[in-house]
Amino acid sequence: MLFLKQWEPILYHNGSTxxxxxxxxxxxxxxxxxxxxxxxxxxxxxxxxxxxxxELKNSHIGMYILxxxxxxxxxxxxxxDFLIMTKKNVYVIECKNLYGNITINNKGxxxxxxEQNGKKVKEGIYxxxxxxxxxxxxxxxxxxxxxxxxxxxxxxxKLDGLFTPIxxxxxxxxILNDYYAPCKVKNKVVRADQLINYIKKIESSKTNLYxxxxxxxxxxxxxxxxxxxxxxxxxxxxxxxxINKKSDSELRESLKKYRLEKSREEKCQAYIIxxxxxxxxxxxxxxxxxxxxLNIEGFGQYKVEKYGxxxxxxxxxx
Numbered sequence: 048m049l050f051l052k053q054w055e056p057i058l059y060h061n062g063s064t065x066x067x068x069x070x071x072x073x074x075x076x077x078x079x080x081x082x083x084x085x086x087x088x089x090x091x092x093x094x095x096x097x098x099x100x101x102e103l104k105n106s107h108i109g110m111y112i113l114x115x116x117x118x119x120x121x122x123x124x125x126x127x128d129f130l131i132m133t134k135k136n137v138y139v140i141e142c143k144n145l146y147g148n149i150t151i152n153n154k155g156x157x158x159x160x161x162e163q164n165g166k167k168v169k170e171g172i173y174x175x176x177x178x179x180x181x182x183x184x185x186x187x188x189x190x191x192x193x194x195x196x197x198x199x200x201x202x203x204x205k206l207d208g209l210f211t212p213i214x215x216x217x218x219x220x221x222i223l224n225d226y227y228a229p230c231k232v233k234n235k236v237v238r239a240d241q242l243i244n245y246i247k248k249i250e251s252s253k254t255n256l257y258x259x260x261x262x263x264x265x266x267x268x269x270x271x272x273x274x275x276x277x278x279x280x281x282x283x284x285x286x287x288x289x290i291n292k293k294s295d296s297e298l299r300e301s302l303k304k305y306r307l308e309k310s311r312e313e314k315c316q317a318y319i320i321x322x323x324x325x326x327x328x329x330x331x332x333x334x335x336x337x338x339x340x341l342n343i344e345g346f347g348q349y350k351v352e353k354y355g356x357x358x359x360x361x362x363x364x365x
Contacts, residue, residue, distance in 0.1 A: 054109030054259065058100075059266050060273075062115025064126065065093045095144025095217030096128060098239050106243045108250065109133060111262050118272040120189050125182045130269070131246075132262045135253040137210050138246065139182050141175040144217040151228035151236065176235055179212035186210060189272060211249060215239055298365045299330050305361060309354070320354065321345055333362050 072078060072086045096114070103112050113130040129140035147161035150169075155176070160169045190209070214236045216223060225233045237245045257265075303326070310317040321329075325345035334340040337355045341348070346355075 056104050056106055056108060056110045056112055058104060058114065059111045059263075060113040060116060060270060062117070064115050064117065065089050065096065069093070091144050091146070092142075095239075096142050098144075098217050099129060099140065099142050099215055099242065102239060102242050103129070103131065106246070108243070108246060109259070111266050113266060113269070116270070117274050118185065118189070118269065119274045120185055120192075120272050123185050123188075124274070125185050127182050130186075132257070132265060133246075133250060134255045134257050134259070134262070135250050136256075137186075138213055138249075139179050139186070139210055140213045140215055140242075141179045141182075142215050142217055143175050145172075145221055146218060148222040148224065149216065150224040151232055153227040153229065155229050155232040175214045176212060176232060179214060179235075183210040183212060186269075189269065211235075213237060213242070213245070215242055294365055295330050298333070298362065299326065301361050301365065302326050302329060302358070305357060321350070329358065329362070334359065335362070 069086065069089050072082055072089070075082070078086065100112070100114055103110070110131050110133045113127070113132075115126070115128060116130060117124065117126045127139060128142040129138075131138040131140065145159060147159045150158045150160065152158065155174070157172050157174050157176075158169055159172050160167055162168070187210070212235055215238070216236065217239045219238075219240070221238075223236065223238065225236060228236075306317050306320045306326070309320045313320075322345055325343060328343050328345075329340075332339070332343065334343060337351055337359070340346055340355050340358065341351050
């Protein structure tokens with residue numbers, strides 16, 4: 048008997064946008080009510096994505112999984128929860144781990160019902176399906192770019208049907224009411240425990256289009272457009288600020304120590320060497336030359352000649 052090796056799911060890219068946001072918030076000394084609410088929602092979101100990722104990795108369907116990718120093309124940016132590519136299709140998944148119950152009305156609008164202070168509150172939410180379709184629009188542009196104008200003419204119709212949007216509701220307790228939802232919306236929203244069967248159903252109606260090599264190359268091509276998300280950039284900025292604050296604190300302490308030592312040597316008050324206001328300006332501006340130090344308030348030619356070289360060396364060592 049000939050045994051063929053089963054092609055298992057491959058987690059080809061695993062982003063960390065939500066983790067970075069959570070890390071950024073947890074590093075703050077104190078969070079206000081809005082930040083605490085945001086932190087809770089982010090942690091909730093991670094649980095939802097982890098649940099979907101578990102389902103995909105254990106689906107036994109040959110696929111490449113790109114989790115949490117941030118793409119930029121022609122000044123447009125998108126963040127995709129999951130992009131899944133099989134030999135037959137490409138799935139763009141928007142994961143929502145929403146609390147409360149979800150209703151999709153006859154217009155395709157998404158409404159969420161929650162209980163607040165003992166009262167049921169219903170509110171509209173931005174359509175996750177619209178998010179999916181916006182992502183697909185940019186993915187089409189990237190794909191068209193690969194083929195050029197002639198390719199658009201030859202493969203245009205085929206490429207239009209290349210991507211399948213899926214909205215996954217990851218909260219097991221959420222009740223979905225889609226009785227009046229339009230079919231074109233209803234058929235693209237599933238619960239996490241139904242996701243794999245949903246994909247298998249679509250796969251069963253399609254024929255193979257791509258080799259595993261092509262899938263890998265396509266994923267690599269997409270990841271060339273990968274950028275740091277705004278949240279990651281924000282984290283990096285905040286980390287830089289923390290580092291700078293630490294560096295400034297060390298420099299301030301070194302200058303205070305130097306000032307104290309000099310005041311003892313010269314048997315005078317520390318402020319005679321230079322005042323606190325002057326010290327803070329040195330910390331802020333970090334002069335690199337004697338000329339730059341001369342521009343600091345409180346430093347004339349005499350003090351620059353007497354203390355300047357020592358101060359520049361202290362700044363350089365930090």
